[in-house]
Amino acid sequence: xxxxxxxxxxxxxxxxxxxxxxDMGRILPPDCPAGSAAVLTLLGRHGDMRMSKLAExxxxxxxxTSRHVxxxxxxxxxxxxPDPADKRSRIxxxxxxxxxxxDDLSRRTTHLLAERLADxxxxxxxxxxxxxxxxxxxxxxxxxxPLRLPAxxxxxxxxxxxxT
Numbered sequence: 001x002x003x004x005x006x007x008x009x010x011x012x013x014x015x016x017x018x019x020x021x022x023d024m025g026r027i028l029p030p031d032c033p034a035g036s037a038a039v040l041t042l043l044g045r046h047g048d049m050r051m052s053k054l055a056e057x058x059x060x061x062x063x064x065t066s067r068h069v070x071x072x073x074x075x076x077x078x079x080x081x082p083d084p085a086d087k088r089s090r091i092x093x094x095x096x097x098x099x100x101x102x103d104d105l106s107r108r109t110t111h112l113l114a115e116r117l118a119d120x121x122x123x124x125x126x127x128x129x130x131x132x133x134x135x136x137x138x139x140x141x142x143x144x145x146p147l148r149l150p151a152x153x154x155x156x157x158x159x160x161x162x163x164t
Contacts, residue, residue, distance in 0.1 A: 023116075039058070
């Protein structure tokens with residue numbers, strides 16, 4: 001099992017991944033912010049779906065999902081069709097323009113990663129993919145699992161009789 005110091009360093013490194021994500025966000029087209037890119041990516045990966053499923057996958061509430069969906073729909077990247085099983089719901093579907101936008105996003109991301117990781121070997125990239133996949137699997141579906149934190153340590157309760 002890893003030592004406490006290793007977990008602390010891992011937490012620092014994972015926090016620093018935010019800088020990588022920000023750099024990746026800078027390559028997005030001006031009319032396709034990160035939330036819109038996420039909608040397109042999830043529809044591309046999972047296919048047609050209801051807004052409720054998209055909100056679950058985005059791990060945001062329906063009001064935020066609605067804003068993202070409205071943005072991509074206004075650009076013609078998705079269509080909203082009535083759900084045959086429930087006429088009150090809508091099924092979201094990528095349009096040809098949405099597929100084109102998704103391809104552009106993929107090219108931009110691939111180019112950035114290839115540029116930033118140019119001095120990495122293929123084996124290094126494979127190992128990073130393997131470890132990140134394993135890390136995600138270890139966390140499972142973080143949206144539904146409650147976080148179990150240890151009880152806070154009280155300085156008074158940790159004192160020995162000799163230290164009082």
